[in-house]
Amino acid sequence: MNGKPRFIMCNCTGECPGFEDLNFWKLLNFVRNELDSEYAVVHPQLCVDDGDRFLEDILKPDVTYIIAACDPRMQKKMFRNPFEKKGIDFDKSVVALDLRNMTTEDAIKKVREAFEGLKG
DSSP states (O other), rough: OSOOEEEEOOOGGGGGGGTTOOOOOHHHHHHHHSOOOOOEEEEEEETTHHHHHHHHOOOTEEEEEEEEEHHHHHHHHHHHHHHHHHOOOOOOHHHOEEEEOOOOOHHHHHHHHHHHHHHO
């Protein structure tokens, strides 16, 4: 893969009880400032039409995306269309993280480990 990984956070409308202990802004700023990322962004709901359009706009081949959202199996199912439209293999391009029911500190640890795993 080329370049730095790109971090995308879905906050599931901001009302999912699974994210009530996670400060999205603290996590995004940690990724931007402390990890070797191209960028860190948050989207309110990647699994709906405007989420598909957003992904279609930003997806590029040969780039790794770390997507923090719901269950990784659901991410693959819900985000499949934009990846297919762009001719990008989800399994090879995405590190899917489930950050539900985590504190900000636990989420930071999990995201840091995902970035470190890419260097491996």
